[in-house]
Amino acid sequence: xxxxxxxxxxxxxxxxxxxxxxxxxxxxxxxxxxxxxxxxxxxxxxxxxxxxxxxxxxxxxxxxxxxxxxxxxxxxxxxxxxxxxxxxxxxxxxxxxxxxxxxxxxxxxxxxxxxxxxxxxxxxxxxxxxxxxxxxxxxxxxxxxxxxxxxxxxxxxxxxxxxxxxxxxxxxxxxxxxxxxxxxxxxxxxxxxxxxxxxxxxxxxxxxxxxxxxxxxxxxxxxxxxxxxxxxxxxxxxxxxxxxxxxxxxxxxxxxxxxxxxxxxxxxxxxxxxxxxxxxxxxxxxxxxxx
Amino acid sequence: xxxxxxxxxxxxxxxxxxxxxxxxxxxxxxxxxxxxxxxxxxxxxxxxxxxxxxxxxxxxxxxxxxxxxxxxxxxxxxxxxxxxxxxxxxxxxxxxxxxxxxxxxxxxxxxxxxxxxxxxxxxxxxxxxxxxxxxxxxxxxxxxxxxxxxxxxxxxxxxxxxxxxxxxxxxxxxxxxxxxxxxxxxxxxxxxxxxxxxxxxxxxxxxxxxxxxxxxxxxxxxxxxxxxxxxxxxxxxxxxxxxxxxxxxxxxxxxxxxxxxxxxxxxxxxxxxxxxxxxxxxxxxxxxxxxxxxxxxxxxxxxxxxxxxxxxxxxxxxxxxxxxxxxxxxxxxxxxxxxxxxxxxxxxxxxxxxxxxxxxxxxxxxxxxxxxxxxxxxxxxxxxxxxxxxxxxxxxxxxxxxxxxxxxxxxxxxxxxxxxxxxxxxxxxxxxxxxxxxxxxxxxxxxxxxxxxxxxxxxxxxxxxxxxxxxxxxxxxxxxxxxxxxxxxxxxxxxxxxxxxxxxxxxxxxxxxxxxxxxxxxxxxxxxxxxxxxxxxxxxxxxxxxxxxxxxxxxxxxxxxxxxxxxx
Numbered sequence: 001x002x003x004x005x006x007x008x009x010x011x012x013x014x015x016x017x018x019x020x021x022x023x024x025x026x027x028x029x030x031x032x033x034x035x036x037x038x039x040x041x042x043x044x045x046x047x048x049x050x051x052x053x054x055x056x057x058x059x060x061x062x063x064x065x066x067x068x069x070x071x072x073x074x075x076x077x078x079x080x081x082x083x084x085x086x087x088x089x090x091x092x093x094x095x096x097x098x099x100x101x102x103x104x105x106x107x108x109x110x111x112x113x114x115x116x117x118x119x120x121x122x123x124x125x126x127x128x129x130x131x132x133x134x135x136x137x138x139x140x141x142x143x144x145x146x147x148x149x150x151x152x153x154x155x156x157x158x159x160x161x162x163x164x165x166x167x168x169x170x171x172x173x174x175x176x177x178x179x180x181x182x183x184x185x186x187x188x189x190x191x192x193x194x195x196x197x198x199x200x201x202x203x204x205x206x207x208x209x210x211x212x213x214x215x216x217x218x219x220x221x222x223x224x225x226x227x228x229x230x231x232x233x234x235x236x237x238x239x240x241x242x243x244x245x246x247x248x249x250x251x252x253x254x255x256x257x258x259x260x261x262x263x264x265x266x267x268x269x270x271x272x273x274x275x276x277x278x279x280x281x282x283x284x285x286x287x288x289x290x291x
Numbered sequence: 292x293x294x295x296x297x298x299x300x301x302x303x304x305x306x307x308x309x310x311x312x313x314x315x316x317x318x319x320x321x322x323x324x325x326x327x328x329x330x331x332x333x334x335x336x337x338x339x340x341x342x343x344x345x346x347x348x349x350x351x352x353x354x355x356x357x358x359x360x361x362x363x364x365x366x367x368x369x370x371x372x373x374x375x376x377x378x379x380x381x382x383x384x385x386x387x388x389x390x391x392x393x394x395x396x397x398x399x400x401x402x403x404x405x406x407x408x409x410x411x412x413x414x415x416x417x418x419x420x421x422x423x424x425x426x427x428x429x430x431x432x433x434x435x436x437x438x439x440x441x442x443x444x445x446x447x448x449x450x451x452x453x454x455x456x457x458x459x460x461x462x463x464x465x466x467x468x469x470x471x472x473x474x475x476x477x478x479x480x481x482x483x484x485x486x487x488x489x490x491x492x493x494x495x496x497x498x499x500x501x502x503x504x505x506x507x508x509x510x511x512x513x514x515x516x517x518x519x520x521x522x523x524x525x526x527x528x529x530x531x532x533x534x535x536x537x538x539x540x541x542x543x544x545x546x547x548x549x550x551x552x553x554x555x556x557x558x559x560x561x562x563x564x565x566x567x568x569x570x571x572x573x574x575x576x577x578x579x580x581x582x583x584x585x586x587x588x589x590x591x592x593x594x595x596x597x598x599x600x601x602x603x604x605x606x607x608x609x610x611x612x613x614x615x616x617x618x619x620x621x622x623x624x625x626x627x628x629x630x631x632x633x634x635x636x637x638x639x640x641x642x643x644x645x646x647x648x649x650x651x652x653x654x655x656x657x658x659x660x661x662x663x664x665x666x667x668x669x670x671x672x673x674x675x676x677x678x679x680x681x682x683x684x685x686x687x688x689x690x691x692x693x694x695x696x697x698x699x700x701x702x703x704x705x706x707x708x709x710x711x712x713x714x715x716x717x718x719x720x721x722x723x724x725x726x727x728x729x730x731x732x733x734x735x736x737x738x739x740x741x742x743x744x745x746x747x748x749x750x751x752x753x754x755x756x757x758x759x760x761x762x763x764x765x766x767x768x769x770x771x772x773x774x775x776x777x778x779x780x781x782x783x784x785x786x787x788x789x790x791x792x793x794x795x796x797x798x799x800x801x802x803x804x805x806x807x808x809x810x811x812x813x814x815x816x817x818x819x820x821x822x823x824x825x826x827x828x829x830x831x832x833x834x835x836x837x838x839x840x841x842x843x844x845x846x847x848x849x850x851x852x853x854x855x856x857x858x859x
Contacts, residue, residue, distance in 0.1 A: 193352050193392040196345045196406060200330035203344060225329065 002158040003059035004178075006050045007111055009122035009138070010043040010064055010079065012072040016127050017041075024259075030128060039075045042123025044082075044191035046184040049153060050121050051083045051192060056156060061085045063117075065110055067095060067103060070210050076230055080202040081194035088114070089207055092234040094246050100129070102249035104137030109240040110233060111142060119161070120181040124149060132183070139181035146181040147174055151188045168269075207232040255288065295358070295419045296350025299596070301634070302415055304820060305641040306342060311411065314645060315339070317652040318409045328401045342412040348392050349416045353423035357385045361424040364549035365716050374537030376504035376551045378430075385427050389459070395434050396457030399441060403449060404457030410648040411641060414589045418640070421593020422600075425720035426549035428590055430502050433462040435582045436509050440528065442654065443566035443575055448528060452507055460506035464579055465497045465529075465555060472499075473733055475511065475572055476521040480557060482512035491527060491564055493535070493557040501727075503553025504538050506531050509579065510562060511571050521572035527562035535560025546719030581677070583728045584685040585647060588640045591685075591692035591724045594717060595633045598692075601714045602626060602699035605706075622702060629695045631813075631830035634823070636688040638812035639805075643680040650674040676750070679741040686734030687805045689724035696721035732798075738805075739797040743785055747804040748778065754811035763817055763824070769831050770810045773838055777803045780845045787850060795853055799841040806834035 014035035064079035067090040076087035125132035139146035155162035284290040324331040332338035360381030367379040399405025437456040471477035480495035508529040515523035542552040606617035653670035700707040813827040
């Protein structure tokens with residue numbers, strides 16, 4: 001039976017689902033201090049898909065990869081509680097200020113270092129930025145196919161996968177070989193609960209630097225229990241071009257942020273015809289959203 | 292995201308009771324498992340943190356999965372197909388989540404795949420799940436039966452069955468029969484040893500068996516030919532994989548409709564003897580029932596919590612005469628009393644659970660080594676308390692649960708009578724709690740011994756001696772005068788030395804003792820958390836007038852009374 005190497009991409013995000021009045025700062029950026037940090041919801045749906053693959057192919061290995069500040073180790077623990085086999089925290093000051101391009105570059109370098117990933121799964125988008133760009137960009141940078149808006153794995157064999165995509169006007173079932181990247185919709189099944197024993201096993205797991213910082217009492221037991229140490233990679237651990245990281249590697253510049261209340265009458269459907277796309281681009285450029 | 296543990300500070304309050312130090316120390320036995328199992332705690336704080344975090348999982352599953360499924364489960368109910376039970380879709384979803392979360396075998400030893408939690412956090416999980424769906428808690432809570440195998444089964448049976456329960460196999464306890472309900476001595480299901488097949492075989496019928504089609508069942512059957520009473524009964528383990536049992540019917544019930552109540556037909560069903568022959572009823576069922584009764588107390592408290600919350604939310608939202616109805620004295624008085632009864636029930640639940648925890652843990656330790664003299668005395672003390680408290684708690688909290696559900700529906704007015712609000716389901720679910728695992732009337736039969744032997748009184752006197760904050764002294768004076776009244780009335784009845792007369796008044800006396808005990812428990816709670824004073828005061832006003840009422844009845848009662856009530 002095939003043993004899949006699965007990488008799940010996850011992001012720790014501020015919980016923007018229950019925002020109060022201090023959720024946004026005056027400059028229009030998210031006030032992370034007042035919002036609890038959570039596992040990005042659609043990434044949890046992605047983890048569930050990975051766990052289902054492992055249910056079917058029990059020898060498979062799930063590695064959870066996240067890029068973020070040291071406290072993002074929390075979501076790796078959360079992943080362990082739910083069944084991930086390994087977790088890697090990609091953290092370095094050099095990553096600060098990354099837009100989706102720089103983020104996907106760094107993540108793709110980390111995936112190369114993990115080696116031999118057959119299936120990369122991530123949520124469609126994160127609730128803080130809602131760009132839905134990182135997944136597809138990672139696939140592009142790795143030069144592998146991608147299936148977006150996945151809702152269900154319909155069929156999985158040693159050499160191919162069939163995925164049901166939930167699209168705006170219906171569903172589509174597509175087939176692909178390995179390796180590939182899948183982005184998962186929130187219409188996919190929710191993630192299974194945390195497992196009590198795994199929680200008790202991994203609750204003291206942390207990275208070496210977090211542990212040193214907090215003078216953690218469990219430092220000594222971590223020496224005899226390797227599962228209590230979570231891997232942490234910095235820029236030096238992945239092969240990459242520093243120019244493409246962080247602010248340097250991020251062409252996106254925030255010009256201004258407006259508060260907008262969406263109304264359904266403002267939505268428009270753009271056909272995938274050249275003239276429609278041209279028209280949209282013209283409009284975005286003339287309103288300075290792009291350029 | 293709704294979490295039924297995190298949204299309820301009362302649970303965290305009871306979990307952190309000072310006696311937990313002793314309970315954890317006994318249970319973890321110097322934390323001897325800490326290197327043998329990677330999920331074992333290494334000290335007290337670590338253990339408490341694990342209980343808390345695991346209860347957060349229970350709270351999340353209850354709030355996010357079990358509660359939202361409750362309505363459809365109540366509507367769909369289980370199905371009977373080819374002699375087997377098919378759970379409602381929602382029930383199966385709940386069970387899958389519980390299994391994935393590893394919330395089975397919570398109290399079982401780690402060597403059999405359990406988590407080895409004390410009874411307090413397990414009972415708290417039952418309290419939480421009951422609030423979400425009182426029918427589902429039966430299926431999940433029957434893991435309790437594994438404790439009987441743990442206590443009395445052979446090593447091979449523990450090895451075989453406990454690990455399966457820890458992995459998610461469900462259980463059942465098959466005791467009741469058409470002609471053996473409250474009176475289990477009348478059980479007729481026949482067990483005989485077949486020499487040829489070298490196994491015990493069962494033949495006959497069981498009725499009203501909760502989750503009767505569970506994977507592993509404990510079955511009470513008559514192993515001794517030509518016997519009529521309890522001494523001819525033995526306990527057996529039936530493994531569903533071995534067949535021989537069909538479900539003839541699933542009862543159509545008033546409430547807890549998601550929980551399949553089965554009539555079972557045994558035809559040469561192969562079973563294993565559990566423990567010693569002839570000890571089935573007199574020893575093992577007693578242990579099984581005490582565990583199950585504590586489970587019903589938790590269920591009663593969880594239902595009370597759900598009913599109280601529904602009433603509170605409705606009363607705050609519903610506007611009449613230009614304001615929310617909670618602003619009207621008739622409504623807020625009801626709500627305050629409901630809240631006080633809920634708090635009193637919960638304090639009684641956890642006090643009982645702590646007593647059971649300590650004495651059960653001593654019995655497990657006694658299986659490994661001989662207890663010291665002090666330990667034996669301590670065990671005896673707590674066993675006595677547990678035995679006195681279990682029927683008291685089952686009787687009183689299940690009655691409170693029904694009163695709270697009744698009042699909650701009343702606060703909903705006409706809307707409460709419709710299927711549109713959860714309260715009609717909660718109200719129906721509450722009804723069984725005073726009936727099964729021994730009716731309130733039978734709990735009183737057990738609890739009256741606590742009255743006549745003075746067990747409750749000496750405990751009340753213990754509580755009375757506890758040092759308290761001066762600002763709560765006035766509450767204690769109320770309890771002291773209630774105690775005088777209780778002593779007086781108890782003497783007034785027992786002086787006649789007439790069994791029937793004592794039984795006639797038993798419920799009144801048991802209630803009086805219970806109200807005083809719950810009052811003291813709430814007084815103790817107020818020492819730890821001063822904000823409880825309001826609930827304490829509301830409860831004391833309720834309890835005092837209730838006890839006065841009972842006393843007034845007793846004051847005017849003579850032996851001649853019974854004749855006026857009797858049906859000849």
